[in-house]
Amino acid sequence: MGSPEERFHFAIDRGGTFTDVFAQCPGGHVRVLKLLSEDPANYADAPTEGIRRILEQERGVLLPRGRPLDTSHIASIRMGTTVATNALLERQGERVALLVTRGFRDLLHIGTQARPDLFDLAVPMPEVLYEEVVEVDERVLLYRGEPGAGSPVKGCTGDLLEIQQPVDLAALRGKLEGLLTRGIHSLAVVLMHSYTWAQHEQQVGTLARELGFTHVSLSSEVMPMVRIVPRGHTACADAYLTPTIQRYVQGFRRGFQGQLKNVQVLFMRSDGGLAPMDAFSGSRAVLSGPAGGVVGYSTTTYQLEGGQPVIGFDMGGTSTDVSRYAGEFEHVFEASTAGVTLQAPQLDINTVAAGGGSRLFFRSGLFVVGPESAGAHPGPACYRKGGPVTVTDANLVLGRLLPASFPCIFGPGEDQPLSPEASRKALEAVAMEVNSFLASGPCPASQLSLEEVAMGFVRVANEAMCRPIRALTQARGHDPSAHVLACFGGAGGQHACAIARALGMDTVHIHRHSGLLSALGLALADVVHEAQEPCSLSYTPETFAQLDQRLSRLEEQCVDALQAQGFSRSQISTESFLHLRYQGTDCALMVSANQHPATTCSPRAGDFGAAFVERYMREFGFIIPERSVVVDDVRVRGTGRSGLQLEETSKIQSGPPHVEKVTQCYFEGGYQETPVYLLGELGYGHQLQGPCLIIDNNSTILVEPGCQAEVIETGDIRISVGAEAPSMIDTKLDPIQLSIFSHRFMSIAEQMGRILQRTAISTNIKERLDFSCALFGPDGGLVSNAPHIPVHLGAMQETVQFQIQHLGADLHPGDVLLSNHPSAGGSHLPDLTVITPVFWPGQSRPVFYVAS
Known part of the structure; x- marks a missing residue:
C-alpha cells in the first residue's frame, strides 16, 4: 500500500438524479465522472460503480461488476448522499417507538398550531415518524420553592430544578421488552426538561441498550435545546433515519474488500462539515448532498473574487438550491423537511422546485414551471423514455443544448442520444394550449411561435429561481447586486447570465468543474466537530465570566474530539457562538463575534452583543434597546483542516480560442449565430463575446448576448454580465410577463x-x-x-x-x-x-x- 499521494482520493455527491464523482488520482491529476443515481438494470450502487469505473480506466485492469473492489489503491472516500432525505420523503425509515414523559403521549402528534397550507380544504394531520408511544413515569420541574418541594438540583443551564419523580425503570423494563417482541428495535427518548437535566434520559437509554435495542436516540444528546416539540421531532427523525443510513453504509462497505478497513471514509453533514462514517447520524444528514456545493464555492469562488459575498446557485435535475457565503457559513437551527421540523444545525439553503427536469404547464392563462419533476426515470421528453416536457426540453428546442455534447445513454437501451424531435413534439402540445387560450380569451392576442413559448417557460423558470435568492438577500438586508453569482450544477450554466441580470449582478463565476462542484466541495471540505449546550443567562457584564468559562470548556471538547481523529493542534481551529434573543421574544439569532473583537464590556471571546444588534437591525429594520438580551445556547464549532490541495492551473493561451462549430440559438428577438467552444481547449487569457456556448463533459454554459466570458488563471470562467436592455410593457395580454410579475409580486x-x-x-x-x-x-x-x-x-x-x-x-x-x-x-x-x-x-x- 503506497502513501496517500500514490493512491486515489474520491469525493462523491449522490444526488436525486445524478451521482458525481471527483477523483484525485496518483500523481495529482483529476478525473471526473457523472452517472445516473438509479440504474438497477446495470448496477446496484452508483457511488461504488463510479469508483469501479475510474479505477478500471486509470489502472487499465478489468474490474467486473458485483465483485468487491480492492482498496489497496484507495486512500480516502468522501460522500454526500440523499439517502436520509429520500427515506424521509418516502417514509422508508426504521420502525420507531417514542418514549415520552407520562401525560405527554400525544405531544408530538398535536405539535404546534402551525398551518403550512391555509387554503387546503382537506387538512391532514401531520404524520409522525414513530409507530408506538410508551409513557415513562418520571417528572422534572423548574424549582419554585413551593411547600413540600424537595431540595433543588442545578441543571446544566444553571436553572434550579425539582426532581418530582425519579425514573421508574422497573415499570419501564416490561414495556420495552414488549416493544422488542413486536419487532421495534429503534427508540426516540424525549423527556421533559432533558435539555437541562439529561440524567433521566441517560438512565432510560442505558436500560434500552441492555435489553438489546439496536439504536437509541436521546433528545438530550441529539440536540439539547429548549422547546420539546422540535427537540422531540428531531430525536424521532434521528431514530427513524440513522438505522437506514447505517444499513446503506454497511451495504456500501460490502462493495469493497475488507469493508474499507484501511480507508478513511467521511460523510458530509447538513452543517457543511465532514464526519467519520460511524458518527454519521440521521438528524444531521438531511442536507448532506447540497452542503457539498456550498463548501465548494466557499473555498474557490469566494477566494478568487477577493472576498466579495457570493450567492451559490446549484441547479440540478429536480430542484435548485441557493445559498449565501460572505466569509462564514450561514446556519439555521430549526427547519422543516418533508413535514418534519428538525432542530439541528443546517446550512441555510433555500430550495425551489425548479430544475432541469421540472415539468412545464399552462394553467389558467399562466406559464407554470414545476413543482412536479420528471425525475431520473422517465426523465424529460428528450430522454426517449416517454417522459413529460420539461425545462431541459425548452432549452433543447431553443438550441441551448447540443445533443452531440451528451453521451449516448438515453432510450430504453441506454445507447441513444438526446432527442430534439421528442422535445419539440412535447412542447408543441403545450404551445397549442397557449395559442388556443390567446385566441379565445377575453382579450385576443397574437399567436406565439414554438420558440417564443419555450423562451417564455425559460424566463418563468428563471424568475422562480430568483425568488429564493431574494429571500436570502433582500429579505435579510443584503443587496443582491453586491454579490457574485457562483453557478454550478449540471443545468445551472444555461441560466446563469439571465439570473444575474434579473438580480442586478455584474459577475458570474463558473468553476471549471461546475457540473460537479458539490463533489469537488466534498474533496475540499474539512472535518467538523461541534459542541453545544443550553443556557439561561442574561447577556450582562455579571455573566461574561460564566459565558467565557462555558465557551472554553466546549472548545476543549472540540479540540479533544478532533485530536482523537488524528488532527494535530495546528490543524484545528475553533469558532464560538451565542444564541441570543431579546427578553420576551421568540426569535433567537446564532451570532459569532468574528467581526466584533472583545472590548472591556464584552466576554473575552468577542463582542457578541454588538454582533447581535447589528444583525437584528439588518434583518428586521429595528432593535428593542429597552429589552435585555438572553443567551439561549452556547456553541463552539471545531474544524480540522483536511481538504485536498488542488494544484491545477490553466495553460496560458496566446492564439485566439478555437471555434468548434457555429450553431443557431434562440434569444429575445430571434435566432442568432452562436459559436461553440470546448472548455478543455480554452486557456488562461481567452475572452469570448456572447452569445456563445462553452461545453464540457458535464455541463453547458450559455453566455448570453451582451455578456463577455474570460478564462482566468485557475481555468474557471468569469462572465461579465451586461445590463438588460429596457423593454416596453403595455396593457396587451401577455401570459409570459403576467407569469413573471406574478412571481415578483408574490415574492x-x-x-x-x-x-x-x-x-x-x-x-x-x-x-x-x-x-x-x-x-x-x-x-x-x-x-x-x-x-x-x-x-x-x-x-x-x-x-x-x-x-x-x-x-x-x-x-x-x-x-x-x-x-x-x-x-x-x-x-x-x-x-x-x-x-x-x-x-x-x-x-x-x-x-x-x-x-x-
Missing part, C-alpha cells in the same frame, strides 16, 4: 410575511399564521397576496381603499396608517391593519401600497 408579499412571523411575540402570528400581507395598486386594488388568512384578504382591499378616499392627498412619505374600524373595512376589532403608502421620488401620490 414581496411572502418576504413581508416571513419577517412579520419571525419578529412576532404572539403564538397566533408565529405558529397559526393569523395574519396577512399583500400589495395594492395606486387605486387600492389588490395586486398580490401571500397565502395567508383568507378573511383578511377579503377585507384588506376595502380597508386600503377607504383610507385612500378618506385621506385623499393628505398622505406623505413616512406615513403609516393603523386601522381596525368596522366601517372602514375592518373585519373585527382585534384585527389591526397596518397600511404603508410607497412613494417614488418626484411623485406626489403613492405609486402603490403595502398592508398587513
Whole structure:
C-alpha cells in the first residue's frame, strides 16, 4: 500500500438524479465522472460503480461488476448522499417507538398550531415518524420553592430544578421488552426538561441498550435545546433515519474488500462539515448532498473574487438550491423537511422546485414551471423514455443544448442520444394550449411561435429561481447586486447570465468543474466537530465570566474530539457562538463575534452583543434597546483542516480560442449565430463575446448576448454580465410577463410575511399564521397576496381603499396608517391593519401600497 499521494482520493455527491464523482488520482491529476443515481438494470450502487469505473480506466485492469473492489489503491472516500432525505420523503425509515414523559403521549402528534397550507380544504394531520408511544413515569420541574418541594438540583443551564419523580425503570423494563417482541428495535427518548437535566434520559437509554435495542436516540444528546416539540421531532427523525443510513453504509462497505478497513471514509453533514462514517447520524444528514456545493464555492469562488459575498446557485435535475457565503457559513437551527421540523444545525439553503427536469404547464392563462419533476426515470421528453416536457426540453428546442455534447445513454437501451424531435413534439402540445387560450380569451392576442413559448417557460423558470435568492438577500438586508453569482450544477450554466441580470449582478463565476462542484466541495471540505449546550443567562457584564468559562470548556471538547481523529493542534481551529434573543421574544439569532473583537464590556471571546444588534437591525429594520438580551445556547464549532490541495492551473493561451462549430440559438428577438467552444481547449487569457456556448463533459454554459466570458488563471470562467436592455410593457395580454410579475409580486408579499412571523411575540402570528400581507395598486386594488388568512384578504382591499378616499392627498412619505374600524373595512376589532403608502421620488401620490 503506497502513501496517500500514490493512491486515489474520491469525493462523491449522490444526488436525486445524478451521482458525481471527483477523483484525485496518483500523481495529482483529476478525473471526473457523472452517472445516473438509479440504474438497477446495470448496477446496484452508483457511488461504488463510479469508483469501479475510474479505477478500471486509470489502472487499465478489468474490474467486473458485483465483485468487491480492492482498496489497496484507495486512500480516502468522501460522500454526500440523499439517502436520509429520500427515506424521509418516502417514509422508508426504521420502525420507531417514542418514549415520552407520562401525560405527554400525544405531544408530538398535536405539535404546534402551525398551518403550512391555509387554503387546503382537506387538512391532514401531520404524520409522525414513530409507530408506538410508551409513557415513562418520571417528572422534572423548574424549582419554585413551593411547600413540600424537595431540595433543588442545578441543571446544566444553571436553572434550579425539582426532581418530582425519579425514573421508574422497573415499570419501564416490561414495556420495552414488549416493544422488542413486536419487532421495534429503534427508540426516540424525549423527556421533559432533558435539555437541562439529561440524567433521566441517560438512565432510560442505558436500560434500552441492555435489553438489546439496536439504536437509541436521546433528545438530550441529539440536540439539547429548549422547546420539546422540535427537540422531540428531531430525536424521532434521528431514530427513524440513522438505522437506514447505517444499513446503506454497511451495504456500501460490502462493495469493497475488507469493508474499507484501511480507508478513511467521511460523510458530509447538513452543517457543511465532514464526519467519520460511524458518527454519521440521521438528524444531521438531511442536507448532506447540497452542503457539498456550498463548501465548494466557499473555498474557490469566494477566494478568487477577493472576498466579495457570493450567492451559490446549484441547479440540478429536480430542484435548485441557493445559498449565501460572505466569509462564514450561514446556519439555521430549526427547519422543516418533508413535514418534519428538525432542530439541528443546517446550512441555510433555500430550495425551489425548479430544475432541469421540472415539468412545464399552462394553467389558467399562466406559464407554470414545476413543482412536479420528471425525475431520473422517465426523465424529460428528450430522454426517449416517454417522459413529460420539461425545462431541459425548452432549452433543447431553443438550441441551448447540443445533443452531440451528451453521451449516448438515453432510450430504453441506454445507447441513444438526446432527442430534439421528442422535445419539440412535447412542447408543441403545450404551445397549442397557449395559442388556443390567446385566441379565445377575453382579450385576443397574437399567436406565439414554438420558440417564443419555450423562451417564455425559460424566463418563468428563471424568475422562480430568483425568488429564493431574494429571500436570502433582500429579505435579510443584503443587496443582491453586491454579490457574485457562483453557478454550478449540471443545468445551472444555461441560466446563469439571465439570473444575474434579473438580480442586478455584474459577475458570474463558473468553476471549471461546475457540473460537479458539490463533489469537488466534498474533496475540499474539512472535518467538523461541534459542541453545544443550553443556557439561561442574561447577556450582562455579571455573566461574561460564566459565558467565557462555558465557551472554553466546549472548545476543549472540540479540540479533544478532533485530536482523537488524528488532527494535530495546528490543524484545528475553533469558532464560538451565542444564541441570543431579546427578553420576551421568540426569535433567537446564532451570532459569532468574528467581526466584533472583545472590548472591556464584552466576554473575552468577542463582542457578541454588538454582533447581535447589528444583525437584528439588518434583518428586521429595528432593535428593542429597552429589552435585555438572553443567551439561549452556547456553541463552539471545531474544524480540522483536511481538504485536498488542488494544484491545477490553466495553460496560458496566446492564439485566439478555437471555434468548434457555429450553431443557431434562440434569444429575445430571434435566432442568432452562436459559436461553440470546448472548455478543455480554452486557456488562461481567452475572452469570448456572447452569445456563445462553452461545453464540457458535464455541463453547458450559455453566455448570453451582451455578456463577455474570460478564462482566468485557475481555468474557471468569469462572465461579465451586461445590463438588460429596457423593454416596453403595455396593457396587451401577455401570459409570459403576467407569469413573471406574478412571481415578483408574490415574492414581496411572502418576504413581508416571513419577517412579520419571525419578529412576532404572539403564538397566533408565529405558529397559526393569523395574519396577512399583500400589495395594492395606486387605486387600492389588490395586486398580490401571500397565502395567508383568507378573511383578511377579503377585507384588506376595502380597508386600503377607504383610507385612500378618506385621506385623499393628505398622505406623505413616512406615513403609516393603523386601522381596525368596522366601517372602514375592518373585519373585527382585534384585527389591526397596518397600511404603508410607497412613494417614488418626484411623485406626489403613492405609486402603490403595502398592508398587513
